Amino acid sequence: MTLFQNLVLFVFICSHAGAELVIDAQPEVISLELTPQLVVNCSITDSQVTGLDTINSLSLSRYNETKKEFDVLLSLDTHTLSLQQLVQFRHAQISFGNLYVTLTLRNPTQSDAKVYRCNVSGDSSLWKNISRVSKKEIKYETNLTVLLEEIRRLKEDKDRDQFSCKKEERNGLNKI
Incomplete structure (x- = not known):
């Protein structure tokens, strides 16, 4: 992970102390020719999520306006630390760890300005499968x-x- 990504992740996690499932993006507004990269981070802070005794997966999705649903971009199995990249990107860097996934898009375009969703799935103490979601919208300005x-x-x-x-x-x- 680059120094910039580490710094964004550190500042974000520190500023959201007490938060559970968080999604952050830097910058939140992109412009052609002016935005060198878009960093979208999906993470779980404090290694826990209320109501989940076991965390099974963490995924990052992007809204598809044509299908009117979210397309999963990255999915992390938190038990094996196995990452699935479900969408191919031309100029991207992907990093992940125990409870986070980060997608860095170089030279983002208007098509990257969408709603991104972070989803965590796990089991409750009653072995019931539960999901929690957090979203962030990236805007585009000409x-x-x-x-x-x-x-x-x-x-x-x-x-x-x-x-x-x-x-x-x-x-x-x-x-x-």
Whole structure:
């Protein structure tokens, strides 16, 4: 895990002392060209969840607007520490441990701005299967300044290329 991820995890866990199942994301608002990475962390603090005597699994999901349901991205078996990655990502780093999973998406896009869900499943003292859920929404904002700067840059490049071509044409005619 990178130093940044460790720091985010440490600050998050310390700031949520007493919490049980937590999901955090940094940043909570992403913008194309401005957000180098999105870190989504799903964890259990204090190694326990109220009502669960045994913690069996921890999963991270993302809402699929087409299907109107959550798609499980990562699922951790807490007994074997076996992680299943159910969705392939192009530019991502995944880390996990005893009671956490962290997904880091590099250069996130608008399609990564969704609701993420952390789910813990386990058994109660009566051997009843129980789940607890926590959610976090990631928003997307278009940064018009960045887009305008890119349009200006492309226009300047185009103008420069056209000027260069005209200059070469004139030089070619002068030699004839």
